[in-house]
Ligand code: CTP
């Protein structure tokens with residue numbers, strides 16, 4: 073509720089948020105990417121700052137217009153990354169001092185095995201479509217959980233294409249178990265839902281797989297509902 077928020081229930085709490093989508097280069101002019109706009113993660117960073125947190129936002133390929141929501145916020149330190157390897161090499165140090173880690177970024181699962189250092193040209197192999205060989209990227213969230221600090225609350229996100237709510241929760245619970253996170257925010261995505269939009273519909277599962285938040289609304293409202301669940305996990309002293 074608003075009263076609780078104006079009290080600043082995250083004062084002094086360090087929060088790391090990753091947002092956006094990593095991109096994997098194919099050659100100097102092309103990449104493999106995904107449709108994450110970063111809006112939900114940026115909304116979480118802004119909401120956490122408004123509740124008193126010291127926030128580090130690791131932003132992967134987020135449009136400047138989306139980042140404007142936090143650009144003048146003294147409480148949000150912005151670090152930009154491009155590839156999954158860059159995210160991986162910055163996130164661990166950033167997580168070291170953080171009480172809360174929220175992995176909202178859509179991480180590319182695979183990268184191109186051999187990045188061409190020149191543009192791939194049709195002229196060089198007329199009529200023959202190239203085959204891209206992919207290799208799997210490390211699972212950053214799993215490694216954050218492995219290196220978890222005492223008392224650290226780690227939150228994952230999962231965007232799933234599903235037929236119904238049951239399948240969403242079932243897939244969410246399996247992913248939760250695989251990742252070992254404290255909270256997993258799940259949402260249904262498709263050709264026309266979830267991405268680029270101003271609103272979102274999210275379920276938050278706790279480590280037992282129980283739904284602790286079910287909310288739909290602006291990405292800011294979803295962010296505050298998620299942070300309510302994070303605050304509950306933190307067991308902060310009442311002030
Ligand atoms: N994630 C990560 N590193 C990866 C892949 C995913 O840290 N290489 C994180 C995401 O940031 C997210 C969570 O794991 O918080 C779930 O991502 P998701 O893509 O749903 O999970 P995957 O294990 O990649 O499974 P899927 O095959 O469904 O994509």
Ligand code: CA
Pocket residue numbers: 179180181
């Ligand atoms: Ca994935």
